[in-house]
Amino acid sequence: HFSAPAQASDRIAFVIGNDNYSSVPLKNAVSDAEAVRNMLEAELDFQKEDIVFLKNATRLNFFEKFEEFVETAKDREIILFYYAGHGMESLDGRENFVIPIDANVERSVQSEAALRANGINLITLCDDLARKTSGAKVILMDCCRQRPESRGAKRSGGGLATYEDSRIPSDTLMLFAAAPDRVASDGANHGPFTEALLE
Numbered sequence: 001h002f003s004a005p006a007q008a009s010d011r012i013a014f015v016i017g018n019d020n021y022s023s024v025p026l027k028n029a030v031s032d033a034e035a036v037r038n039m040l041e042a043e044l045d046f047q048k049e050d051i052v053f054l055k056n057a058t059r060l061n062f063f064e065k066f067e068e069f070v071e072t073a074k075d076r077e078i079i080l081f082y083y084a085g086h087g088m089e090s091l092d093g094r095e096n097f098v099i100p101i102d103a104n105v106e107r108s109v110q111s112e113a114a115l116r117a118n119g120i121n122l123i124t125l126c127d128d129l130a131r132k133t134s135g136a137k138v139i140l141m142d143c144c145r146q147r148p149e150s151r152g153a154k155r156s157g158g159g160l161a162t163y164e165d166s167r168i169p170s171d172t173l174m175l176f177a178a179a180p181d182r183v184a185s186d187g188a189n190h191g192p193f194t195e196a197l198l199e
Contacts, residue, residue: 010077010135012050013040014069018085020056020101029084030055032142036082046080059100062120070132077135081125087143088115096122096141126172137172 017033019026037053040046052069054061073079086099091112097119099105108115122141129137 009047009050011040011044011046011080012052012069012073012076012078013037013046013080013082014052014054014066015040015080015082016054016057016062016085017083018056018099018101021086021099021103021105022101024086024105026085029142032084033082036084036140040080050076056101058102059118059120062098062100066125066128070128073129073133073135075135076133078138079129079133079135080138080140081129082140082142084142087122087141088119090115098122098125098143126174130172135171139172139174141175142177 015033015037017030019028019030033053033055037051040051041048050072052065052072054065057065083098085101086103086105088097088099088108089095090097097108097115099108099119103118104114105118108118122139126137126139
C-alpha cells in the first residue's frame with residue numbers, strides 16, 4: 001500500500017501522457033496523466049520534485065527524461081511508471097511498445113521494422129529499471145490501442161501482449177488498462193482505467 005511506511009522521499013514517479021499524434025490524436029491521455037500526477041502528490045505523499053512529468057513526448061525527449069529518472073530512482077523504495085497514450089504489440093505477440101508522438105503510427109501498424117524503430121520497448125524499460133534500481137516497481141499502462149487487421153490474423157482482438165511471468169523482473173508489478181486481446185476505451189473525461197485508479 002503506497003501510504004504505508006515508506007517515507008515520502010523514498011517514492012519517485014515517471015508520469016507521461018501523449019495526445020498529440022499527428023494522424024491519430026487522442027483526447028484524454030494528457031489529462032489522465034495530469035490527474036495521476038496530482039493524485040500522487042495530493043494523496044499518496046509523492047513530493048512534487050520526485051514526479052517526472054512529460055506530456056506529448058518525442059522519442060528523444062522520452063529517453064532523455066527516462067535516463068535522468070532511472071539515475072534519481074536508484075535508491076528509492078517505491079518507483080512508479082505511468083503511461084497514457086498509444087501502445088502497440090509486436091506481430092508475434094511477445095513485445096509491447098510505447099509510441100512517442102513523433103512516431104509514424106500508420107507505418108508502425110504496417111511494418112514490424114517501423115514499429116521497432118519508432119516505438120519504445122516496454123520490457124527493455126522494465127529491465128533497465130530492474131538493473132539500476134533496487135526498490136519495488138509499479139508499471140501502469142493506460143494505452144488506447146488496437147491491433148489492426150493489417151498486422152495479420154495470428155491473434156484476434158486488440159490490446160497489448162501478456163508477458164510470461166519469467167519475463168517480468170521479480171520486483172515489478174505491471175498493470176494494463178485492458179485484459180489480454182481487449183482494447184482500452186478512451187472514455188469521456190478520463191479513460192476507465194485511470195478513472196478507477198483515481199477512485
